[in-house]
Amino acid sequence: MADTNVLRPNSLAHVVFRTPNIKPMVEFWTTFLGAERVFGDDFIAFLRYDEEHHRVAIINEQGTLPKGQPTAGLHHVSFSYSSLGGLLQAWQKRESLGIKPTWCINHGPTTSIYYKDPDGNGIETQVDNYDTVEEANEFMTGKYFRENPIGTDFDPINLLARLDNGEDERAMKIRSEIGARTGVPAGV
Template identity: 50%
Template sequence: MKATLDEPGNNVLSPTKLAHVVLRTNNFDAMRAFYKTFLGATPAYENHFLCFLRYDDEHHRIGIINMPIGPKNAATSGLEHISFTFNTLDELAMSYLQRQKHGIEPFWCVNHGPTTSVYYHDPDGNTLETQVDNFGNDEAEAFMLSEAYSINPLGVDFTMKDLIARLQAGEDDRSIKQRPASGPRGLETIPL
């Protein structure tokens, strides 16, 4: 039976997309400057306490609010990370090199299997992931149900220097995206 406003059913309708993320900070100027650089974003609106940034077809993807709050406590519950997708490994590598010119360095590069990912911290210590999908959705789902993923759901570390060298040597993207075999890996191995 099709859900209607009179009979909505029990399953909740999924949203079309994730529209935006809003961050609160007591470090407003640094956060605003960081996200403009990190995302190549432009302000859709900003004043002395609000900044809404856009970098694609959405009117704003990141909001930043200047609030009189204490510093972030990474040892408590909260948002783990925000992830941004690039279409190709070349785009991921190019954005890495461009960020590096602005002094923005990753703290972790890892092939999770479904994605090849590069992690950064913003000025407040929030974690940001930039990634490329390694498979289509069906293949990614199958990989996430595999024994290899069950043994190591976190992935295998790599260096951007090596990834860039492989790209420059003309190695096929599919080969670079292939996660190497590995043994078990737990949360204690993730760099902070």
């Protein structure tokens, strides 16, 4: 039998969005990520927020139709934070800038806050709830995840207050179990 294992990439390099509305998209993504514009003109923009030369690119493609529902395609892109405190600090700053989440959920393996950009593309910000991949995999192959692979909604105001009151971050990331749940809410 032939070897069918493809050499795995080291990381995800970047995401590119096509839009007829480049200015609001560039403004949103620059603000959302706290990014800097490496390059930008009326046709294309390259944004970076870490050591990579660009993580997000936005192309002005006139004639692009608005995102329709339901259509097949990318559901969302996700960005990780190293701590629950970091995730909530970013949420709080986005709130103060008028960027509101569409959904806040503890999936089990991650605690996640979702958003939409001006074109309706989904964005997830998340923190890993387990210290190792093995621990996350154990949860994902267990009874509770099989019963509810979606997760349990949470209020970020409440979570931030608990964190500010000194509650242990690791304990706060343990998902509250609510029983069976399937499907993602509309608009997420």
